[in-house]
Amino acid sequence: MQAIAIDDEPLALQVIQQYAHRIDWLQIEAVFTDALEAKEYLKENSVDLIFLDIQMPEINGMQFFKNLEVKPEVVFTTAYSQYAVEGFNLNAVDYLVKPFEYERFLQASEKVRELIGFRQIKEIDEGFLLVKYNYQWQKIAYKNIDYIEALDDYIKINVFPRPFLIHMSMKVVAEKLPAEKFIRVHRSYIVSLEKVTGWNKNTISIKEKIIPISYTYQKQVQEILKTLMDESI
Incomplete structure (x- = not known):
């Protein structure tokens, strides 16, 4: 499963990369502290999942996701739990409140994997x-x-x-x-x-x-x- 991570805090991106490295079926293809760079990347590259921070200097993560023409699965990552409802209204697969442990990160990633697997089965059936x-x-x-x-x-x-x-x-x-x-x-x-x-x-x-x-x-x-x-x- 291919993913990218977007967060204005380099340390937060480092944590995601370390956690993902422990999951053999999850590959972080790129990380971004600049959401606009991430948007350009997504114009040329396809991914299954975005780990996306909400509070960023130039653009709110939820607004960033709304503006994407092609929307991969998304797991929001933030220190502010009050955004949870809005996040799920955008069909986020999960919502991670910082600081989160590896087990919680793994749980969110597995949800995405199961969802993608279900869709692949549906493709074959249909x-x-x-x-x-x-x-x-x-x-x-x-x-x-x-x-x-x-x-x-x-x-x-x-x-x-x-x-x-x-x-x-x-x-x-x-x-x-x-x-x-x-x-x-x-x-x-x-x-x-x-x-x-x-x-x-x-x-x-x-x-x-x-x-x-x-x-x-x-x-x-x-x-x-x-x-x-x-x-x-």
Whole structure:
């Protein structure tokens, strides 16, 4: 789970980083004492969670969150408990009153993890991939995806009539996709099994696109495609 932390007090950010370092599934990607710098960062980077202070010199944390075009999950951190109701009115997952201990930080982080996990299950049940595109949430139906290609720090989700370029790793998108519908055939490619039109040992075809099958995935790909062929006979 990827997160950032925003607080005008460097010591508070240091505490969050130390606590997060003890949680193997939580990664603090960046910390900011300047909320405006954080806003610029979020224009180019996608995160799951923001640990956000409320009382900051240039902007109130709640106002900062309201103004975000794409809103990750948020856990407010503050020394002032009177903001709790307003925080939850903004759909904050949790509200940490400073100074907070590691156990309380862990509890808040686990709430976010469970919420994201629930949404991922819902995506699978309803048959769509939920991604952030152009600063808003976008639903992409599994049935419309031909293949996914890695491009440096981005992935290209190839769907008709136009592809989506998303700031996400292949590892993350692979975890979101149902294994019975998609298969990784190369470090740079994931394909939709129902869109496969032909294959041999080294390549797989989807419409006019020829996609390489790397040696690492050859055996697995051949076994899965053979099984699908046998089931269709």
